[in-house]
Amino acid sequence: MSTNLEKLRRLPDYLREQIKGQDHVMDRICSVLRRGELGLASTRRPRGSFLFVGPTGVGKTEVTNVFTEYLFEGRKPMRFDMSEYQTHSSVEKLIGEKVGDTGLLGRALVVANTGTLLFDEIEKAHPLVLDLFLQILDDAAITLASGERKNLSGFYVVFTSNIGAAEAMRMRSAPFASVQRTVLSRVNQQLRPELVGRMTEKLVFASLDYEVQRAICAQMVERECARLRALGQTVAVGPEALEALIREGYHRGLGARPMRAAVERYLQEQVAAELLDVRASV
Template identity: 30%
Template sequence: MATAVRVVLNPQRRSPQAAALLETLQARVIGQRQALERVVDTYQTLLAGLNSRQRPLANFLFLGPTGSGKTHVVETLAEALFHSPQALIKVDCAEFQHSHEIAKLVGSPPGYLGHRETHPVLTQEAIDQHQTPEVPMSLVLFDEIEKASDALWQLLLGILDKATLTLGDNRHVSFARCMIFLTSNLGAGEMQSLMQAGLGFAPAGAGQEATLTGSVRHRLEAAAVAAAKRKFSPEFFNRLDHVVVFQPLDAAQLEQVLDLELNAVQARLAETQADGKQEPVQFRCTPAARAALLGEGTDLKFGARHLKRAIERRLVTPLASLLATHQVGNCDRIVVDSIAGVEGLSFLREAVARR
């Protein structure tokens, strides 16, 4: 009689494709590990073929303060899967604050004024346009869902539950191979109040900013979820598979975001000056310059929302001026500094010793 041998399995292990996707996302998105892991788990379910055919792949609600990366996660996922951050269907819900504006999404029924002129956004062709044999799925983002009218929420009930939508001309659209993302700032005010009260902050050492402790993070999460439940009906909320609260970025994470943005500027310099003969202009920011950019572009409450604009204004525009006026050229090294008493950043060309 054969003896059964039991082998311990590891359901936490990820496939090479899923592990590679998680690694890519973590390299481009700072913090928010919970959101990234939930997204990658959904992707692995699709790869295994165990996704439901009667529902979307997953329905996500991303909550949290502005500048914490909710939309950035979805755009980064699109770039990782389809090589473009625009490879998704994005619905700006602020444009649908009145019920009649829903016609822009589904089209007007036959016989209504403007029926032939109104081309629906959510057609099957639009949903499927970015799918490939390697990645047979689509990403649909409803940004700032709390700003939409009740009519859009009602429209979403069928999509989130049965993965189907009927257009104005009675065509049917399937969302069965879609990850659907809803983002919202609901609860951001309550979260800011908790942070301003100083609850749960770890004491800052000399020259360091305070960071959030675990206890306040739990309170922030509870505040955001409670605000969402007050806003949305139970039947809407129960159709969500994952509710993820994006935590405010702490000082160390904001430093990492700055590194990513500065690397992106250096890459732009390399692209515009690439002639295959000489090295492009390179720059480095001193600690004082980094502190100045972070001070203007970020804070613990509002995250990194304004960091890109601060970098464009304080770093990119002056660099463009230096290039356009031929004060710097290929192979030059620039030191970017912040000097007390001097407005803005200071730019110094660094002499390189020739051997």
């Protein structure tokens, strides 16, 4: 128990180390996670639920991956992309069509009874799918087409959304408090109030400025180098190469995603070129 308590004490520092540019949401995320892990959340609802809103590539999905891996021994969230659930038949795809069919959600829940359920881009989901989310948030349960009722009280539920992202990008020079109010106002206009009201925390993620993306680039280089070392490959990135990667990967509107692609391409190309050169000379 003392080990678990110490792990929870380290949680805020760990998340801030892993996720750059979003320090303002970390305390609220950690508050929900700590209460959930200490067994203080109501067993009639999920351990905790979040709506992460903000521009693309700013860490909404990444922070979900990070805290899930940290709390659940390296496991990944069970992720569902709501862009694939926009039609009337989406409910059947998710929970099954007929007796004996448990749908994609039911099959995922066979694997574990704790963890994180991640529903990306909730604004794209069909209204009937949103009805399922009401059931999940209200009762911590879901009834599958097979008739089986799954208990979800051991899960955290995370919804992500780009609602208000365009307004947020236009307001880059405005105080962030104003950006938050604008984005959350758009959320309340676009999503059903009974759904938003059931979420434990509604958090607005900030866009990533140049200096934050610089820090992210250095972090990505370190991680990719470590991954390649684990494969028995060594690659070095000097200051000039790092600056070139920052310039190539920086994108005002797409956040850190182009940076990741630039880092991975550069480092993997260096290793590939060295391997091909060595093998060609043998």
